[in-house]
Amino acid sequence: MSLDTGSDLLSDVDLTWVKRKELLFHVLLFSAAMFGVAMLALLIFDILIETAYGVLILGIDVGTFLTSGASRTWEQAGLLPAIIGSIWLVFLTLILSFVLGVSTATYLEEYAPRNRTTRLIEANLTNLAGVPSVAYGLLALGVFVNGFRMGEILLAGALALSLLVVPIVIVASQEALRAVPDGMRNGSLATGATRWQTIRGVVIPSALPGIVTGTILALARAIGETAPLIMVGAVLEARSTPDPTSLFGSMPTMIYYWAFRPVTEFHNLAALAILVLLIILVGMYGLAFFVRNHYETRV
């Protein structure tokens, strides 16, 4: 054994085996931690390769792709109506989920008495956050599309997405409201402000960066959601530009449709669409991190 450097005092301690095991363990844990990173790299690599193949070898025209609608032939197929659909969906979801989410969080943090009912509402929220997204699709299908006879319109999809992400907005807003020091509230109340004046004048402005960050992240979740939209009846082959009261498609449903087509060129279209979606997502995450780092240090 390697005892040549050891002094007499420590000569009876043989750590060789321990050290080997330690090293092996370290390597194992490191690989596990890096596994996700590697998969993410592979995923991005795959999307880039498929896109590059589509654009460079097959000759998909990016200009056409970004300015036209779905088509039977892959050469003329494009993503524009789906992009517009997604923008509409995110916009409506933003309004609905922001109002609903921030209001609920404000009630729970600033008004609600600490009693059984409040605890039940909060337990229900945790549960809602864990309900699979398809279930929200079924809810919208049963209630909005067929119950209220809205039809398979964009607004119904936006409602499904809003209800889906509201728990995320609520939890993020609650955290932001909780981070506002009580001294701020007391300062306002002692000036003779009502609770609402305090909330509007002091609490919400201080919590706003956190609320905004949480909302952007929730919207990033919404823009990639596919299943609820399919349940609501999104048009898979989005050909014309939608508005809130028309039939609609979205980027993820378009990707789903193209990925399922037997003609492999459509898979490259799907990859290109994914690339567009991922770029938008990166933008949203960047914005969220910017808001978080730039404004949140103030308070």
Add this chain to the structure above:
Amino acid sequence: MSTDTDHGLEITGDVADDQRRDRRIRRFLFGCTSITVLTTIAIFAVLFDNTWGFFFDATFSQWVRTSVLNLGVEGLTQRVSFIEFFTDTEWRPSHADDPRYGIPTLLAGTLLITVGAAFLAIPVGTAGALYLSEYASVRTRKYLKPTLEILAGVPTIVYGFFAVSFVTPVLLRPLLEIFGLSIGRNNALSAMVVVGVMTIPMVMSISEDAMNAVPDELRNGAYALGASKYSVSMNVVLPASISGVFASYILAVSRAIGETMAVTLAAGATANFTGNPLAEVQTMTAYMVTSARSTALVGSITYQSLFAVGLALFLITLVANLVNDYVKRRYREVYQ
């Protein structure tokens, strides 16, 4: 001084207006809050109502309406027997002559993929969490954690595409060929891989939180006894944080059960009662999205079957969420 003679403390004037507005706003905010409760109730009600319509010839609400109107117990014709639904191992609702509705088929698909994903996500996630909490330098953590957030933020449809365009043809097929096995474009194995990958961040971050909550005194006590990092990780940190780690597993499993787009693209649309990971299977969620398009006819049995499967899914994830809640509460008690 505005009012010297009068104490002016009564609820009148400007203050009264402000207070009235405060109460109005409070009512509005409470209204918004109750929508969250209403959502849960509505999900359950819609699922239950249409599930009733799946088993019988009218939805629950229709049945209540007609029997109340006729003041007699309307005879209910059962379309699908409970025995068939719970025990049949065939699921072929669109079969023209002999449609069969055995949820075990879809359940098996969901279970197969969930178990497979768990076999990937749990060990990798736990080990990764240990690395983050015990081994990683501040610098590594600084880069690794946002990367995990991104991994968790990739839309599931993208994972589905990744499964069919990369995992199956590039990773799995060549690997399996070595053993003389072959797989098709859609297979359970690729779904297991991608669902496992997408749940790793969840296991990792929640487990790491639990591990970080382990007080340093415990670690130092073990180090002072001459323990190696390995021994501290495995014999001190992991056991001390086990309930939080366990909670992350439940959450990941619940997420895997409800996962839809990735499994739909990866595992396919053929309901198969099988435990073979190389086969094409259909999960409960995949059935719902693939059939939603073909069921324009409201009230048809296929339409109602979506809700029946949805109800089953809802109840399963509800149980998972409740268990998670329970574990989390116990875990809080331990550390505070």
Add this chain to the structure above:
Amino acid sequence: MTMATNETEETGGRNDSEPLISTEVTSSETGRGSRADETVLETRNLDVYYGDEQALQDVSAEIPEHKVTAIIGPSGCGKSTFLRSINRMNDQIDVARADGEVLFHEKNVYDEDVDPVALRRKIGQVFQKPNPFPKSIRDNVAYGLKIQGKEVTDEAIERALKQAALYEEVKDKLNSSGLDLSGGQQQRLCIARAIAPDPEVLLMDEPTSALDPVAASKIEDLISELAREYTVVIVTHNMQQAARISDKTAVFLTGGKLVEFGNTNKIFENPDHQEVEDYITGKFG
């Protein structure tokens, strides 16, 4: 000048009527000419509980107008609770409950028909830790005016800032954030915020304890000035401060009892109670 008001009538069961010595109080510069002390605030047999715990026991005190009344005592004796029960900030604490009366111009503030919001528009408060809002200096001062539906004018803001002895330091940066000021400036901003809507009473809860000595002494100087316009009630753990700035002193000792209440000179030079003397001389507390 300082007419000897009758002191504590009953304090925690002890009945000690004080010798009514008329003392000219050092720092009381009653700017509005001589005028008899009028009682603005009076508590009668006030008990405050937090859940099962009693924080104030049978406190009766009369607080004179346009004077500085200091509340001293060891920590946990209920000083801050006393202050918070005056403007009903205790309402914010779910488990807090008050028995007895707090009379503001002879009106019990705990009466059914009293709105705490209306009350707080007449009784302002400054807190231990400076708590400016994350807004501009101007908006901080304007805040009270705005929420109370009063007109926000540059003069009003300037006046409040001048009264708070902050104007000269910030007049060129009224639009910069209140959080950018130093601790002492922040506290003076909070004072400006509290007095801008012109309350009658100003409650101060250890306003200098979070500040360095220089900033603290600035605020001390300010407090005497403020007494010209407002009735000031200040909680402090610093006995020298109480001696320096107050006209009247209330000594709370453990258990939330008001043990002695009287002219500051008297309390510090010749208190009636042995425990008060022990506390003031540092033998206890």
